[in-house]
Amino acid sequence: MSTRPKIVISSLDADRLEALLDSLPDDAFPGKAELENELARAEIVDPKEMPPTVVSMNSTVRFRVETSDKAFSLTLVYPKDMDASGEKISILAPVGSALLGLSQGDQIEWPKPGGGLLRVRIEEIVYQPERSGEYHR
Numbered sequence: 001m002s003t004r005p006k007i008v009i010s011s012l013d014a015d016r017l018e019a020l021l022d023s024l025p026d027d028a029f030p031g032k033a034e035l036e037n038e039l040a041r042a043e044i045v046d047p048k049e050m051p052p053t054v055v056s057m058n059s060t061v062r063f064r065v066e067t068s069d070k071a072f073s074l075t076l077v078y079p080k081d082m083d084a085s086g087e088k089i090s091i092l093a094p095v096g097s098a099l100l101g102l103s104q105g106d107q108i109e110w111p112k113p114g115g116g117l118l119r120v121r122i123e124e125i126v127y128q129p130e131r132s133g134e135y136h137r
Contacts (some may be wrong), residue, residue, distance in 0.1 A: 001024050001088075002042075002128060005101060005102060005103070005106045006040065006043065006072075006103075007041070007042045007054075007100065007101025008042065008043045008045055008050065008051060008054045008101050009039065009042040009043070009044055009045075009056070009100060009101045010044075010046070010047040010050045010056055010057075010134070011043060011044050011045065011046055011047065012047050012136065013056055013057045013100070014040075014042065015034070015042050015137075016041060016057070016078070017039060017057075017091065017100075018039065020078065020091075020124070021035065021039075022037060025034075025068075029092045030094065031093070031094040031097050032093070033090070034097060035043055035092070035093070035097040038098075038100060038101065040102075043103050047130050047135040047136075048117050048130070048135060050128070050131075051102040051103070052125070052128060052130070052131040052132035053103050053105075053125055054102070054103050054104075054125070054128070055076060055099060055100060055101060055103075055125060055128075056076075056079050056100070056128055056129060057076055057077070057078065057091065057129075058075065058076065058077060058081075058101070058125060058127075058129050058136055059075065059076055059125055059128045059129065060073055060074070060075045060125075060126040060127040060131075061073065061074060061075075061076065061099065061122055061124070061125055061126065062089070062123045062124040062126050063110075063120045063121065063122060063123060064120065064123045065119075065120055066107075066118070066119040066120070066121060067118065067119070071123065073088045073126060073128075074087060074088060075087060075088045075089070076088075076089055076091060076096055076099055076100065077089070077090060077091070078090070078091060079085050079092050081090070081127065094111070095108070095110055095111065099122075100104070102122055103122070104123070104124060104125055105121070105122060106121070106122050107119055107121045107122070108120055111112050132134075
């Protein structure tokens with residue numbers, strides 16, 4: 001995608017992600033520079049001011065693949081919270097860092113297994129901690 005959508009990130013997420021990035025070597029993961037760039041361009045807001053339809057850390061997001069109309073859900077997590085369930089995506093994964101701060105209705109390109117890209121639309125923020133009053137999770 002040529003134009004990047006506006007992104008909004010809570011100050012709590014921004015602080016935690018900056019600390020995480022500072023703790024990692026420059027070559028710790030392939031998308032480190034991209035995540036740093038996303039944080040740098042984001043609008044940072046107080047957690048209580050977070051729009052309810054924006055992907056924040058620990059949000060569960062329902063997606064739809066444009067070409068197949070198939071839907072799936074994932075929760076955006078810190079690396080320490082990853083597990084083998086297949087229901088979570090790390091912020092350190094390229095798609096994870098691309099999701100942070102996007103809004104319901106936004107579209108992103110998602111790598112397909114075996115190569116290529118899918119266009120995926122954010123259908124719904126099923127759960128967002130800030131919307132549920134969890135400002136310090």
